[in-house]
Amino acid sequence: MNAENIHATCVLLADAAAVFNAPKDAGILLLGSSSAGKSDLALRLMERGARLVADDRVDLFARDNLLMACAPDALGGLIEARGAGIIAQPFAKEARVALAVELIDVGYVPRYPEPESYKPPPSLALLAAAYPPLIWLAAFEASAPAKIVLAAAAFADALYRERHNP
Numbered sequence: 001m002n003a004e005n006i007h008a009t010c011v012l013l014a015d016a017a018a019v020f021n022a023p024k025d026a027g028i029l030l031l032g033s034s035s036a037g038k039s040d041l042a043l044r045l046m047e048r049g050a051r052l053v054a055d056d057r058v059d060l061f062a063r064d065n066l067l068m069a070c071a072p073d074a075l076g077g078l079i080e081a082r083g084a085g086i087i088a089q090p091f092a093k094e095a096r097v098a099l100a101v102e103l104i105d106v107g108y109v110p111r112y113p114e115p116e117s118y119k120p121p122p123s124l125a126l127l128a129a130a131y132p133p134l135i136w137l138a139a140f141e142a143s144a145p146a147k148i149v150l151a152a153a154a155f156a157d158a159l160y161r162e163r164h165n166p
């Protein structure tokens with residue numbers, strides 16, 4: 001497998017998808033600098049029924065023109081709960097990345113962003129159609145987990161206003 005290792009966290013929506021009828025098989029790639037809240041947001045999604053795929057380091061690879069994610073062998077099932085330590089949890093072996101979320105400061109989150117796609121590392125050489133949508137969120141907002149599930153449902157079922165729908 002030709003994989004690219006990146007600094008990110010990934011969860012599979014699984015049972016967390018139900019509240020907004022998002023796809024249960026949607027992988028959510030959480031991007032951001034150290035201390036941006038990737039692990040914290042993953043824990044809050046897991047609390048709602050999501051499954052960990054990888055924390056802190058994610059291997060990205062292409063399969064059938066889709067962006068896929070999995071944990072590096074040494075980190076499978078481990079998540080950092082800041083203040084509590086690194087803790088083993090059940091995890092999904094891999095996930096199709098359906099949505100990428102860039103975690104940024106609350107003051108910089110665009111209210112009505114123009115649609116964009118996540119561009120994975122060039123070494124993966126995916127087709128443009130395979131790039132998942134990209135949104136920006138403040139990780140520590142109480143509504144961040146709900147916004148992620150809502151956005152995953154909206155992209156899967158073309159629920160955005162017409163100017164956003166493909």
